[in-house]
Amino acid sequence: MNTKISISILFFILININLLSQSDKYDVSILINNKINGNNISNDSLIYQTFFLPETKNYIQKKIFFNEKGELITNLIIPDSTGKDSQLVFYYKNDKGDNPPKILKKEKVKNLIVYPKDFIGLEISKARKLLQNSKNIFIIESDSIFGYYVLKKVILKDRLSGL
Secondary structure: OOHHHHHHHHHHHHHHHHHHOOOOOOOEEEEEOOOOEEEEEEOOOEEEEEEEEEOOOOOOEEEEEEOOOOOEEEEEEOOOOOOOOOEEEEEEEEEOOOOOOEEEEHHHOOOEEEEOHHHOOOOHHHHHHHHHOOOOEEEEOOOOEOOEEEEEEEEEOOOOOOO
């Protein structure tokens, strides 16, 4: 089965499960497999991180054609992204140990979504809707270490105002 179709089916199932059972909310974990932009601030009692997950969909359209003179022409069309929700922003804050990372066996982590693989072609607004309906969101910054994941409970920032 095509990977893109499998991913679409997975997200369709997850969205429908969450929408059909609003009273039952589930944890979602996002494994980040790529270097992403973010901010890290820490001192002896505070750890604060921001994670930016941009949309992985390619909106640039390419048109190749022959002009009236028989010359091959390539036009790139970059659509206006004003007002578009183009990234997810998460905040992790651990102030004096009030939100320490969790260490879980890889097999125990449920509802795992891999970034960017599972986000290819997925509109950020659909991913946001799924995440807003989850109980807790965890970020995993790297693949398992000796069969364990380090999960950080994060908060999803609302869509940027004015967009």
